[in-house]
Amino acid sequence: MAPPMIDPALFDQLKAKIDEDTIVRKELDQILDNLNTHVSYTQGVLSRIHSTPRSKYATLLSQVEDGIKKETESIGKLSAFASQYPYYKYNYKWTRMVQDAISTVVLCAWLGGLSTESKPGELGRLLTLEQVGEVFNVPVNLKDQDAFHITIEEYLLGLISVVDELSRLAVNAVTLGDAAMAVRISGFIRDLHAGFQVLNLKNDILRKRMDSVKYAVKKVEDVVYDLSLRNLIPQEAQGQGQ
Amino acid sequence: MSGTKRDWSGNAKRRDGPRGPQKPVVKNAYTPMFEALRDELDAHHDRRERLVKASRDVTALSKKIIFSLQRVRKIERELPSNIQAEVDSRLAEIAKLLAAMAPEIQGINRYRYARSLMCLEELAEALTFSHYLRTQTLLGPDELASLVDDLVRRGAAPEDAVMADAGDTAGADTSAPPAPPAPTESPTESPTVALTLDDYIYGVFDLTGEMMRFATTSTALTGTLAGGASDGSADEAGDEPPRTILHDMHELGTFFEMLPVPPGNRVQWEKKLAVTRQSVRKVERLGYDRIVRGSERPKGWVPDLDAEDQAPGEEE
Incomplete structure (x- = not known):
């Protein structure tokens, strides 16, 4: 008797694998829904920065930090669950959300939030990839271990969102009478832009999003130009931005 | 501080292409961080x-x-x-x-x-x-x-x-x-x-297309549907007639119809499944032709495969 065309066990074997994949994705979706809620909330709170004078940042930032704590919890759950499976198999499902979460953390820290014992919060502090990992309590840039982590690309894309947000803040800060802030932002964005130019980018998402950085630089420089033209830049800020 | 880029055979590459260090790089507090990230990204791009x-x-x-x-x-x-x-x-x-x-x-x-x-x-x-x-x-x-x-x-x-x-x-x-x-x-x-599971499943999807081509050519050239005893010298033909490629195609077709659609890539799955259905029908037609007009078909006549391939859905 010739063997059958298809081994009878094969169907069940494949079906089991497909079913497992389906279940994993469903659970991931739930975790990500949860994360999404917290990221959106935190982004929402952060957007109040555009209408808040610098003297009241502290209260606002403590609210943001609460949001970030929630984000951290969700990311912890995601990390525990996702680490059971090949990282890059499902990474596409959460990478956008993690980028947004990263940008809330980086922006909050830049505005002076997220102080730790070793590093007091101060305006203009840029968190590194490693420091973002510490905030979220997850590893970063794993290469030899197939587990959840924050990738370089996610960090850089998060930075780009922060740049966009800051270029908006520069305008609004001036409206609130805080010209020094615009100067400060101008200097920071210019430095970041120079940093991005160090990268050798392929024609990928990073390159496309990177394009917005130069427009942000220009936008803020225009603001500073307007201010300096009218002698509106306070003395003490003059050294920082230029 | 930067790592060495290597070409395919492992020789160190000089990094003085049109891009890169020739540009005057503005040094600032963040430059070292970006340089480190750049080296990592370069390694990734080179590997890919x-x-x-x-x-x-x-x-x-x-x-x-x-x-x-x-x-x-x-x-x-x-x-x-x-x-x-x-x-x-x-x-x-x-x-x-x-x-x-x-x-x-x-x-x-x-x-x-x-x-x-x-x-x-x-x-x-x-x-x-x-x-x-x-x-x-x-x-x-x-x-x-x-x-x-x-x-x-x-x-x-x-x-x-x-x-x-x-x-x-x-x-x-x-x-x-x-x-x-x-x-x-x-x-x-x-x-x-x-x-990966996908490599296998989609490989087998494409296999049905190859089987269809093989069935068509071999039937046209030998006058019989390829199968267990098609060469006449099969030793263990048994009592029941030997399985033909038509039977195998049916089994494969059913197999894919019964499998749950894997999440994540439904569109590709549906497309592949449609092609498989078509291949199965083409082989069905071969089996029918062989029974109905078997000996009428002149030896060596080969159906125009290309024309069929380029007009998917013609049978619907």
Whole structure:
């Protein structure tokens, strides 16, 4: 008797694998829904920065930090669950959300939030990839271990969102009478832009999003130009931005 | 502080292309951080480029194997020796490419570069087709994995060993249906090329297309539907009539219809399934034609395959 065309066990074997994949994705979706809620909330709170004078940042930032704590919890759950499976198999499902979460953390820290014992919060502090990992309590840039982590690309894309947000803040800060802030932002964005130019980018998402950085630089420089033209830049800020 | 970029053969590359250090780089507090990130990203991009290149070669070789196999006229234990030789020499080339790729796609990198490794689907198609032509059965994913393991091992072996082994790369190991290939000596911890479930499933989807082509050509040229006893010399025909390729196509078609749609890539799945349905119908038509007008068909007449392929859906 010739063997059958298809081994009878094969169907069940494949079906089991497909079913497992389906279940994993469903659970991931739930975790990500949860994360999404917290990221959106935190982004929402952060957007109040555009209408808040610098003297009241502290209260606002403590609210943001609460949001970030929630984000951290969700990311912890995601990390525990996702680490059971090949990282890059499902990474596409959460990478956008993690980028947004990263940008809330980086922006909050830049505005002076997220102080730790070793590093007091101060305006203009840029968190590194490693420091973002510490905030979220997850590893970063794993290469030899197939587990959840924050990738370089996610960090850089998060930075780009922060740049966009800051270029908006520069305008609004001036409206609130805080010209020094615009100067400060101008200097920071210019430095970041120079940093991005160090990268050798392929024609990928990073390159496309990177394009917005130069427009942000220009936008803020225009603001500073307007201010300096009218002698509106306070003395003490003059050294920082230029 | 920057790492050394290397080309495909491992020689250090001078980094003085049009881009890069020639640009006056503005140094500031963040420059070192970005330089470190750049080196990591460069390593990633270089690795992906190497894989894409090798993958393209493996795909081309796999397609050539399939073309060779399409010159087979019936299902039997051994492929005709000239075809077997063609297949073997291509497999030996594939083996070397895979062995070179293997270290780069271990662990976390397997899925990271999954989209650059479409060649594995093509290889799965070639190997399952070759297996079908010799055994009239579907190669399972585990057997496929051990075949690929074996290829990688051969590719990693020193040059003379490859030459000595090349003769039976496919012949000896792939003809014994599910028998796991006996590794002569397994080098400790040698990296392998892991196939994903998708590589296998989509490879088998494409297999149905190849089977349809094979069924069409062989029926046209031999006047019988390829199957277990199609060569007349089959030893163990048994009492019931031997299975034909039409039966096998039906089984494969049903198999895919019954499987749940894998999440994540529904569109691709639906497309492949539609093509498979079409292939099954084409072979059904062959079976019908052979019964109804069998002897009327002039020997050597081959249906115009290209025309059929280019007008999908004509039968709907």
